[in-house]
Amino acid sequence: MKTLKIPEATIMRLSVYSRYLTEVDRKGIITISSGDIAEGVGVSPAQVRKDLAYFGEFGIRGVGYNVKDLHKDILKILGLSAEWSVSLVGLGNLGLALSTYKGFKERGFIITSIFDKDPKKIGMVVDGVEVMPVEMIEEVVPKTKPQIGVITVPGAFAQEVADMLVKCGVSAILNFAPIVLNVPPEVELRNVDLSVNLEVLTFNVGGRI
Amino acid sequence: MKTLKIPEATIMRLSVYSRYLTEVDRKGIITISSGDIAEGVGVSPAQVRKDLAYFGEFGIRGVGYNVKDLHKDILKILGLSAEWSVSLVGLGNLGLALSTYKGFKERGFIITSIFDKDPKKIGMVVDGVEVMPVEMIEEVVPKTKPQIGVITVPGAFAQEVADMLVKCGVSAILNFAPIVLNVPPEVELRNVDLSVNLEVLTFNVGGRI
CATH class of the missing domain: 1.10.10.10 (Winged helix-like DNA-binding domain superfamily/Winged helix DNA-binding domain)
Structure with a gap:
């Protein structure tokens, strides 16, 4: 193929x-x-x-x-005939939305670990997964071996989190933080900016007026 | 141009x-x-x-x-030299994430009304905007005149909400609900599926293995 x-x-x-x-x-x-x-x-x-x-x-x-x-x-072709293990870092509103998003599980993306730095969130159980402190990434990730890391932390912490995930063997990162991340070339990185979708919409609307 | x-x-x-x-x-x-x-x-x-x-x-x-x-x-070119008024319907986790997303405001997308059907959420104030019941869409939207409607309700309600927004003069819809919406050809519709990004990632990772 x-x-x-x-x-x-x-x-x-x-x-x-x-x-x-x-x-x-x-x-x-x-x-x-x-x-x-x-x-x-x-x-x-x-x-x-x-x-x-x-x-x-x-x-x-x-x-x-x-x-x-x-x-x-x-x-x-899309690599969806297998299941993918996902680690999510950052349980803010977006992290919570993604971790409870049914579409992921249906498509074979299973969230196997969730990390946050807020003591109030640590210990919470989201869809069967216990939220752990970010300091435990380097202990937990090498055991659960997620292939994909999803970063939904504020921009200021995103590079640090990416570095930890890469160090622990994560081979693909989906980044929602609004900064440019540096990862080694062998790691697949995809940045998602939620306002891009609104901008495609306004461009299309503008073209019609 | x-x-x-x-x-x-x-x-x-x-x-x-x-x-x-x-x-x-x-x-x-x-x-x-x-x-x-x-x-x-x-x-x-x-x-x-x-x-x-x-x-x-x-x-x-x-x-x-x-x-x-x-x-x-x-x-x-992107239509971002002006401000855009946005109405958000559905204040679940994703709706909450989007309504507090700083990137929108920075790019000129101002959320001017928020609707939900949960009585516990109605009356809440999110980033200065009071949450109103969905039944009030047809009363409020024609007054605030948002150009863009963002739909973050469950799939079963999305078409109904889209119909109401279109009826009230919204000219562009960003749909996060996982269903195919029908809107008149003069309305610009964009569907966002959050798992598409994970799939581009797994395709790319798969291509390297």
Whole structure:
């Protein structure tokens, strides 16, 4: 399976297609066309075909795609056929929102440890996971071996937390703190800025006025 | 200014560049090269030049860009030279995280009304805004005239809330509920799925193994 030079936007759309296929599959639909997928998620049929073409031949011309097979293939491409262990650092409002977000578990992302520095939060149990002090990261993380670290601490502490997670063997970091983090090249880093979504929205609205 | 056929990924990167330019400007730096921007945000210099080229000529070859001018131009492109009034519906963990998110206000997104259906939350004041019952949307929204509605209610209520917001004249909706919403074509809709970011991460990690 080729995985080189795939645009990130394609990966994001594959993620959306897979969620749509879950819905379609639940309804008992067996085959689906690129046009149906396109309509369901709000992109063009050509875009759907182009996105899928990166990964080989899936459908049958004039028949469409087998829903279950396509779904399974996309999940495999996205690395979602396995479970991923996640460590979350920072149980503020956003950390709490993410740690109780059902969508993560459904997609195989299991939060196995949560850390915070607020004594009032330590010892709390969130969705079955006990909140531990950040000082314990270096003790706990090497044991639970999460592949992914999610950072939802204030910007001033984010680099320190990232360093600890990397030291403990975490290979991918999703950073919600509004700063540029430095991680070694072998660690996959993704920064999420929540206002980016509002900005795409205002750009699109602006273009219409 | 041409605003047609700009890839969404470009808009998202412009949003990231603008945030980086804020940092650079604070440090008192006057000019910057595409290489510097690229390094600062983690993309290639060619990508930076390509993204900016959609909107005209900004820099001077061999000299670079004037930080303040480029920043102002990008903010204008993104529709961020004005303030946007935002109505948030659903004050769960995510709603609370978003309504207290400093990044929104800094970028000109001002939350002017918050609605929830939980009697315990109604009357609470979040960052100066009083939480009102969802039944009051149709009374309050036409008065405060938010351009943007942010939906952070459970999936089962999201369509109903979207319908109310559209009826009250909201022209753009950012939807965090995990369902496909139907809105009239003149309303700009953007769906945010928080697990998409984890999936881009696992795809990238998978590609390296």
